[in-house]
Each structure stands twice: as structure tokens, then as C-alpha cells.
Amino acid sequence: METMTDDNHSDNHSDNHSDIHDDHHDDNGTSRFPAGGSAAVELGLDTFGDVTAGPDGRRLSQAQVLRDVVDEAVLADELGLDFFGVGEHHRDDFAVSAPEVVLAAIAARTERIRLGSAVTVLSSDDPVRVYQRFATLDALCEGRAEVIVGRGSFTESFPLFGYDLGDYERLFEEKLDLFARLRTGGPVTWSGTTRAALEDQAVYPPPEVLPLRTWVGVGGSQPSVIRAARHGLPMMLAIIGGDPMAFAPLVELYHRALTHLGQPAMPVGVHAPGHIALTDEAAVEQMWPHYSAMHARIGRERGWGPMTRAQFEHAVGPHGALMVGSPSTVAAKIVRAVAGLGLSRFDLKYSLGTLPHDQLRTTIELYAKEVVPLVRAGLAAHA
């Protein structure tokens, strides 16, 4: 199941190597990011505001889910996690359609945690509006905002906002180009086919910290990786199936492309789903009914077959994408991904369909209190 972008990441990975590969992350615009693969990796959380089940097993209202998301973010901040991201959808099973509004409420109740979208569906929005909302958020939280822009894995936003899926590629390419200019501040001159041209246009509010921290969400296709590099933007990989290490060639491609295109070194992050409980068995058993139901629901729309229990158990195993289990199991999997891919950031997508709020809170607590120290120790030992 693909939930951050529609890129098919199960094939076409490049395994070319190049002698111009440069994995040194310098200060050229990236000094706000930790070095890749180190114990200073940022460890965060993502949610789409998945509509959860209440105590009676029935789905809660989206309004209640939105309030629960704020509660979860406040907990994450209190426990010292580095990042909290909310992803935009336009469906009855995900409550977040206006990420920055949710993030602004979180901003007002948190002190330190970075706040972002995961992702903003840039293709079906206006880059000027997206910039304005995030620049406003960044002002309100004094520089803690960041944007992860993507093409969107779900297609609901296209007809809703009057876009043609046939323009999928051009919409994202043009809008990313404009957004990349807006984030650096100052008047913008731009023209394209997907919105009105701008000529020496100031856009308000001006960014207070330059540039507005921005990632490109990538599912796994080579063209998406090269596009992120071409715009000189950090890459956030959504790894929701397969072995995370299968993405190593894409990460190498990204770094090589940056060098080849004369861009400074940039960080790479990963977003992956997971669930944590006191034991592996408890985590797996809690997650399975909710995850399999979500997989079946989305699969019906996309023509997937149902997920078998055997497939699920493979995905939660040591080389699978799902970060599920006890704190030590999950920490070991995150260390493997962070060290193996040289990540500067790992975000656990902790909401999983109808999995209830209290179990999400438990995952957040175990992640912050147990997994994070184990990951930092594991990476320090690795270094």
C-alpha cells in the first residue's frame, strides 16, 4: 500500500555507482539538518489523522480525531521527539484535509518539536497559498515549521479541486518549481501553464528564517528522486513495503544526482509505518485487525488482493518495512535503516487505520522513552 506518493517503488531501482558520489553533508544550506546516519538523527512521528475506533468499536467523528491528533502531538513534544507531521487527504477515513490549521493549533501548545506536513499534496493546491500558510505557521512557532510536498498517493484531490489526473506530472513539476522559488523569500517571477504567472511578486508574510525548510516526498521512482535533486531539496522517502535496504540504490542515485547537478549535499529522511507495544506479539496482534482492514479498504479501490497474515508477518519481520514490535525490535529495525541508508531523519507513521487513540499514545510513549534512546545508542555503537 502506498500512502505518501503514488510512485511505484517495487521496481526499477538503479544500482549504478558513480565515482562522483559525494556523501559529505556540508553547511551549504543544510546546517539546520543533522548529518546523515549519525546518532544526531532526528526521530519523529507522522499521522494522516486516520479515523480511529472509539471504546465501543465504532469510528469516531473526524472532529474528535482532529482533537486527538493535537493531543498526540502535545504528548510527542512533552516526551522530546523531534518532529510531528500530518498528511493531507480528502476522504472519510482520514481527518486531516487542512494540515497547517491542525499544525497551528499544535504549535500553540508545544515548545520544541518541529511541525510539518506529511505530505502536502502540492499538485492540487496553489503553491502561493501553501507558502503563505506555512510561512504563517513558521512565524507562529518561531521557525519550527517545515513542508513535505508530494504528488499524493490518493487521487481524490484532483477532481475535488478541478484538476485533471492526466496533468499529474506537469502539475507537480511546475508547482514544485514555483514553491522552490517562494521558499527562499523575496519577490518571485514565474510563469507556467498550471496557474497565473507572477512578475516580481512579493508574497506575504515574508519568511522569518530562510529558506522555509522543505522536503520532497518520494515514493521510489527514479524520476522523482532526480527531480528532488534538481530542485536542490532534501528527499523524504516513503517506505511502506519491501526491505528498507532495497532503497539504498535510490539514496545513492539522489546523492550522485545532487553532485552531478552542482547542488549542495542534502539530507535524506524516511517515513515508515509502525506500532510499538511491550512485546512483539502484543504489537503484532494489536495492529493486524486494523492494518488488514485498512489494507482491504484501500485495496478494494485499487484492485489489490487482500493482505494475508503471512504477508503481514513478513512485513513486520527483520527485513520488512513495517516497524512493529517491542521497543528493542523496532529500535533495531530503525538503526538498520538509518545506518544503512545514511538518514538524517526517521518518521514513524504511528496511526494505522482504526487503531485506537489510547494505543497510539502508547506507541508514542514507548517510541520516545525506549526506542529513541536505543536507536541513539545503536547508532553511536555503529559509528
Add this chain to the structure above:
Amino acid sequence: METMTDDNHSDNHSDNHSDIHDDHHDDNGTSRFPAGGSAAVELGLDTFGDVTAGPDGRRLSQAQVLRDVVDEAVLADELGLDFFGVGEHHRDDFAVSAPEVVLAAIAARTERIRLGSAVTVLSSDDPVRVYQRFATLDALCEGRAEVIVGRGSFTESFPLFGYDLGDYERLFEEKLDLFARLRTGGPVTWSGTTRAALEDQAVYPPPEVLPLRTWVGVGGSQPSVIRAARHGLPMMLAIIGGDPMAFAPLVELYHRALTHLGQPAMPVGVHAPGHIALTDEAAVEQMWPHYSAMHARIGRERGWGPMTRAQFEHAVGPHGALMVGSPSTVAAKIVRAVAGLGLSRFDLKYSLGTLPHDQLRTTIELYAKEVVPLVRAGLAAHA
């Protein structure tokens, strides 16, 4: 100077009377509003996030102004005021371009105060996005959100978002029609010329309290008044020049039109600029340099002559639109407007160009602690 809509309210006021006029406000969709002209009138504040002068006299950054706006709203809530509104602009002299993002931060730090836009420039935005942002805000603040939609008095948003000022009338008419459908919840079917059609389209998140409280901001033209009535929406009059009582015929027209069109009775509110200090003289002297500079700045764009001190003193006088002076002076002017026009709400636009944050805080304190009790007592005596 017109700051909420572009309607010219200095002429064309109807003074027709009709025997079908019905000023009884019943419960038909309006039970969340107090009855017009009573001591239960809601008393609120509006700001556009005017970029203020810092202690050294230089203009602050828009980011700092946005944080100051949140501080002012928190003070207003602590002091028990009923409403706090922020208006959308796209200029270097007003910091709020994304009202709901600012309001969500305020929502998280307040308990009781209602939160809204003043106004949302609906003509140059997408009604679906506006609905989503406000429904999200309403969920986060548990039903305290309201929208004041308007056409916008400034024109910057039209080229910025790719709209033609030649479509000014059609854009607002169509978008108001769509927004009025969205606010009542449930799937929407709509088609028009200014955005993509929707067919039985659910929009998320669903409203938790139905319908989403919505006003139409009106500058003073008869067609705008009748449009608000036709959509069965409450009317918020921007009175920023002339005698407030000159608007009585428009208010009567609104009530008659509601009745004639078979709509339930609806409340009327007024937004007017003002400044409060311990004495009339202090309020006038504090306001004058900032207000006259703002008037000159906007006047240069619109071809107005400079405002003379005599014109200003007339506007701050007993029959002028500006609510300026000591608490008792301002209270008397508000009582006259509320009782005379049968208002359910009065919002003081307390930000005035570069007038500094500390003086804005003083206005808020004097308004809440002294003006509000005087207004309530005055209205009770009036009844």
C-alpha cells in the same frame, strides 16, 4: 477608507419602508445568535494584523506582528470578550494572509471567545478549501469558529491568485452560492463557471455543529445586502465612514428582503474602527498620526486626497464612524449604533496602521473592562 469590502456605502441607501418587515429573530437557524439590539449583544474585536511600529518607531516584521495578534486574542479571551476576528490581506502593511492558521493558534490558547475571519476574501479563494479550513478550525475549538466572507476591498488577491477583476461580481456570487451549500454539511452538487463542478461530493471534515456559522461582509451597497438575504446569511456591515445611523435604511432593506424571500430572520452585525484611552484627548492624539499615515498610504493607491485633521475630528465626533475616545465616549457611540440599528454583534476594529502593540493592548483592556459593562448597562436602560 474602505477596508472590509469595496462597496460604496456613501450613497444609494434605500429608505423604503414595507409592511412586511419583520424584526423578530426566531430560532430558525439563528438560535446561536443573541436577539438584535439587546443587552445580550456580542461585543468583539477585529484586526487585519496591521504591521505596527516597534519601540524604535520602525515597523516590526510580519512574523512578530502575527505573534502579537495571538497575544492580543489571548488577552481578549481572558477578559471575556465575545469574538476575535482576523482579516485576510496580501500586502506589506497587513500580516494576515492565512486567517485560519492564525485562528487555529489562537484556538489552542483560548477557552471561550468565538474566532473568525473579518473577512475571508472568498472571491479569490476556493470555497471548498475555505470550508475545509474553517471546519477543521471549528473541530479544534469545539464549535467556536465562524466565517465572514466578503469580496475584499483591496485588489491584490486577484492577480496573485490568477483572477480577473472583471469577474469580480460573478466570482463572489458563484463562490458564495457554493459556500452556502458546503456550510450545511452533507454531499454537495454544484456547477458554475468559476471552478470545477461537484456532484454529490462529500467534503471533509464534516461539520460537527451545523451549519458552520457564516456571515456575509457588506460595505453598504443595496445589491450586496439583498445577496446576503437571498442566501439566508447574517449580514456584517463594515461602517468605516459616515454616521452609523445612515445605515438604518440598509438594515431595514435586509430584514424586508429576508421576509420577502421567505428566509428566516437573521442577525445584523457591525464592524467599525476605533481606539480607546483614558481620556478622549489621549485617544485622539494617539490615533491621529497612525491613522492619518494609513489613510495617506492607502489613499495614494486609490487617488484619495489626504485626510485633514478637521475630517478626522468629525469622524471621531458623536455621529462619526470612528469609535474613538474615553471608555464612556466609546460606549455611548456603540450603544447608539447597537440600539439604533438593532445589532446582534458589534466588532471594534482595534488595529489602526502602525499604532503600537502596547496601545492596542490598552484598547482591548479598556474595551473589555469598561466599555462592555457601560454598553450592556446602556442597552438595558434603553430597552
